[in-house]
Amino acid sequence: MIRLLRGEDIVGLGSAGLANAEGTQAWLESVGEVVKRDRHSMVALANLDGRFSYCKYYRPKGMLQRLQFRFGGGRAVAAFDSAQALVSAGIEVPSPRACALLEDGMLLVTEAFEEASDLKSLWQAGQSEDRLAQLMAHAGAVLASLHEAGFSHGDAKWSNFLVAGTAMYLVDLEAVLTSAPAASSGVRDIARFTLNAEDMGLAPEHFSAFLDVYAEDRSIPRCDIEVRIQPLLSKLRARHMTKYGARGHPLV
Template sequence: MTEKSCHHRRYGSLYTLYLDQQAIEFLDSGLSPEEWFRCNICNIKSDEKKESGIVNISSSKAVFVKRFFIDNAWQKILYALYKDQALQTFKLSLDMASAGVPIPRPLAVIRDPERKKKSVYLLSEALRHYRTLKKTIIDLKDPAQVQDVLDYLAVLLAKMHNAGFFHGDMKWKNIMIDARSKNSACFIDLDTAGRLISRRDRRYARDLARFCIDIQESLPQQEQVCRFITAYSRFATRTPKSIMEHTLPYHMKIAAKHRAKYGIEPTPLKLDP
């Protein structure tokens, strides 16, 4: 699954890059992306930069759609150069999926150059049977089951970083767990994801710091942070000590934000409980 395996197609002024023809069949009917989005979207979320939701494209299939607004001058320059965030996220998603990183299957990207409201639509697999990690952990009553899930995710994170990628915002709401199997997960919301430049690139540690913040804010046993870092280190190419040293500055920065915004004071990060 790479960009080379995608298809390119133009519908008038529209440009689309896609893997799944069914995801963009509505364009054959003459509907604009705006009309299709407005008529079919549900569970919509929005802010000043984008909006997203689920669209049912058949009785058995749904897609997750994220619409990016192209508003300011810099975004318009990137759009003209085919460097806009949606297109770059789609291409990165293809590479991540090819490397075995568990993410929703990327389906298509549609670039709508409408003069008054340029937009780019990013389409991916809808996760019908998944819940956020936060909800999953809350519902688990057995501490051993909680630890099993955390150990499993430590392995997934290590494998993603070993493959040369980072997520950028690894909070528990951006990790989806299959309700039918606790050993099946997906990382979502890849707007902040990217490639690690080299073995010395420490951005992997921000993922760990953000994940550990949620452990500390959601679970009473603080030693689970140490166990998570240790589990991660078994599959990473770094020692627990070096991982903790890289993670600590990010952890302090995120903790300060949470302290100012939510009044929450996470326990200082350390290797020994």
């Protein structure tokens, strides 16, 4: 069973192979390169219908989620709809291609990019001082644009900032929410990004490249942003400390 819920019928074009495979995971392993997997999901990069695509398979976690999938709900649909809304708002995200209900879960297909890397991976690979400052400033501009358009990401960790060429895209859009573009919007996103920066041991001057651009683009004093994120950042730090122990250093 393949039922297209959103987008193009590209999943249908591959239905013969998918129908003959022993489940969606086996099909993705045969047509693409698996880049991530856990108990309830798998991500693969594949050429579908002549286009390089990001494919994320969602396996239901239980009966309630299986029913949610059957009625056209769930994270895959939320991510597709969020991507459509952000593309319409002029925010740089991978274009959504399809969302389909399958016998064993859901499949989300979006645009993918050759030789792309997320911000966390770039940091771990090592970057020049100038390049790192440029990347941080770009991330600040991307989040400012998102918040000014009336959206928040919901999980603005470094691995969800994808760099491809000169562009930077927001990915993993399952938790995107709409909100009025007021000065207080996006607090969680900034706090989450800051926690990652602290954990990575980012130098204060490079963090300033991020926060200064964000503050300027949103016309908000930097000191106000730092005050607003403190309560949530303190909670995130405490949770992080419990899970990983002391790492990095505070930046605000």
